[in-house]
Amino acid sequence: MPYPLIDEMAGAYLSVQGRLIRADDPEAAPLFLPSDPVMYYEVVRVTRGVPLFWEDHLARLARSVRGALPIPESLYAESVRLIAACGLVSANLKLILTEQLRVIHLTTSYYPGPQQIQAGVPTGILTWEREDPNTKIIRADYKAAVAARFARPGPFGPCFEVLLADRRGFLTEGSRSNLFFIRGSRVLSAPDSRILLGITRKHVHQALQAAGTILEEGLLTLGDIRSDDGITAFLTASPIDILPINAIEDIRLNSAENPLLRRIHAAYQAIVEEYVAGRLARIRRNMPESAQSGTSASNGSINKTTAFEEE
Numbered sequence: 001m002p003y004p005l006i007d008e009m010a011g012a013y014l015s016v017q018g019r020l021i022r023a024d025d026p027e028a029a030p031l032f033l034p035s036d037p038v039m040y041y042e043v044v045r046v047t048r049g050v051p052l053f054w055e056d057h058l059a060r061l062a063r064s065v066r067g068a069l070p071i072p073e074s075l076y077a078e079s080v081r082l083i084a085a086c087g088l089v090s091a092n093l094k095l096i097l098t099e100q101l102r103v104i105h106l107t108t109s110y111y112p113g114p115q116q117i118q119a120g121v122p123t124g125i126l127t128w129e130r131e132d133p134n135t136k137i138i139r140a141d142y143k144a145a146v147a148a149r150f151a152r153p154g155p156f157g158p159c160f161e162v163l164l165a166d167r168r169g170f171l172t173e174g175s176r177s178n179l180f181f182i183r184g185s186r187v188l189s190a191p192d193s194r195i196l197l198g199i200t201r202k203h204v205h206q207a208l209q210a211a212g213t214i215l216e217e218g219l220l221t222l223g224d225i226r227s228d229d230g231i232t233a234f235l236t237a238s239p240i241d242i243l244p245i246n247a248i249e250d251i252r253l254n255s256a257e258n259p260l261l262r263r264i265h266a267a268y269q270a271i272v273e274e275y276v277a278g279r280l281a282r283i284r285r286n287m288p289e290s291a292q293s294g295t296s297a298s299n300g301s302i303n304k305t306t307a308f309e310e311e
Contacts, residue, residue, distance in 0.1 A: 001140035002034035005096055005103055011086030014105035015078050020085055023105075037098040039138040040064045044079075044093040045109065045238040050279040051079055051093055052238065052272065056199045061095065064136045069097050079104055092239055096138075109239050117265075120246030120256045121160035121235075124149060125222065126175065128164050133173070133196045146175045155250045161235055163248065166194075170219040171248075177237035180204075181220055182258055183230065188218035200236040203271050207242075210267035211260060226251055232258045242268050 006014070013020050014028060021027055042061045045052045054076060062071055079093055082104055091106040112121070126149040128142070149162045162175040173179050173195040181188040187208055189201075208215055225231050225248060232255035233245040242265045244255035255261060 001144075002036045003039070003138055003140040003143070004034050005031045005039060005098070005101070006105055007032075008107050009105045010091055010108045011082075011088055011106040013082060013085045014103065015082045017102055018072075018074060018078050020082065031103060037100065040069065040097045041136050041138060042095045043107075043238060044095070046083055046088065046091045046093050046106070047272070047276050048280065049083055049089040050276050050283075051076070051083075053199050053203065053275060054079075056202060057095075060134075060136070060197070060199065061097070063134065065097065066135075069099065071097070072102070075102075075104075082106065112240055112243050116160070116243065118256055120244035120253070122154055122156040122158075122247040123161045123163050123174070123235075123245055123249075124152070124154045124159040125165050125171070125249055126162045127167070129166050129172075130164070130196070133194065136196070149175075154247070156247045156252075160243075161245075165222075169221040169223070171221065172219070174235050174237070177235040177240065178204075180215075180234050180236065181218070181225075182232045182234070182255070182260055183218075183228070185213060185260065186218075187213055187215050187260075187264075188220065189215055190219055191217045194219075198236060198238070200238055200241065200268075204236050204242065204264065204268060206271055207264050207267035210270075211263035213260065213264075222249065222251070225253075232261065234261055234264075241265075241272070 009023060012022055014023055016028070040061065042057045044054065044057045051057070058071070058075070065071065075095065079095070083091070083093065083106070086106055088106060090109055090111070092109045094105055094107055096103040126145060128145060130142070146162055150159060153159070161177055163171050163179060164173055164175060165171050171179060172190040178195060178198040178201040179189065205215060220231070232253050233248065234255055235243045235245060244261060245253055246255060247253060
């Protein structure tokens with residue numbers, strides 16, 4: 001099913017084959033029209049102008065491509081140049097590779113507000129099994145199915161995320177996030193082979209250790225959750241970090257009050273801050289002194305939206 005290379009974007013510019021062009025340039029018009037090449041992609045959160053956990057995203061892109069397409073060494077420089085040209089310090093960066101094109105553009109980012117972090121978010125369920133969850137290819141049928149489920153509100157209003165269930169009813173992951181359950185002192189998530197191995201998920205492993213626990217493989221059904229009122233759950237993804245779930249369909253969860261989840265969240269935020277601070281320090285070391293004392297063009301912001309890209 002044909003699908004456009006760019007279905008949503010932020011900022012006035014995009015990068016095509018390493019060249020910056022305006023989004024309203026006639027040269028860019030075909031990128032917004034449905035087409036049918038195989039599209040490999042990555043979505044990277046931009047925090048304070050820094051592509052977060054860049055090395056991990058690039059490694060996963062290489063695993064998705066599996067040698068079918070070259071990944072140029074210039075990709076990071078092209079991305080940073082685009083971020084600066086658009087003047088956005090908080091956004092999502094989307095990298096798209098096809099056999100013919102290399103496209104980089106920004107999309108609107110959404111970071112949960114204090115109320116959502118403190119109270120959690122509602123989720124719904126879609127029965128869907130990904131054929132190869134660790135190969136990030138744009139699939140129009142999957143996007144259509146997810147969009148249709150999002151269009152149906154749940155018992156507690158619009159769903160923030162849609163959780164995927166397999167044919168036996170086991171909940172595996174979110175449509176654009178990883179899914180974790182807390183049962184007592186145990187943190188459970190689906191086996192690696194069943195899900196997209198999110199970049200945030202990798203660093204949550206470190207946060208779990210810092211919080212005094214470890215990750216265990218485990219799958220739960222909606223029935224399991226309904227019969228155990230002690231279960232809580234959370235989502236992880238690059239654009240949202242760690243976010244408690246307060247409902248799955250009609251089942252209320254008290255996830256935001258879980259002390260273990262609060263410790264995990266604090267530990268993860270420390271990991272993010274250390275990475276961003278390290279990247280900014282390297283940028284300053286390589287920046288001319290005159291540029292450091294000047295006013296940066298990259299201090300803009302973008303409007304928040306209720307959508308976030310798949311990690």
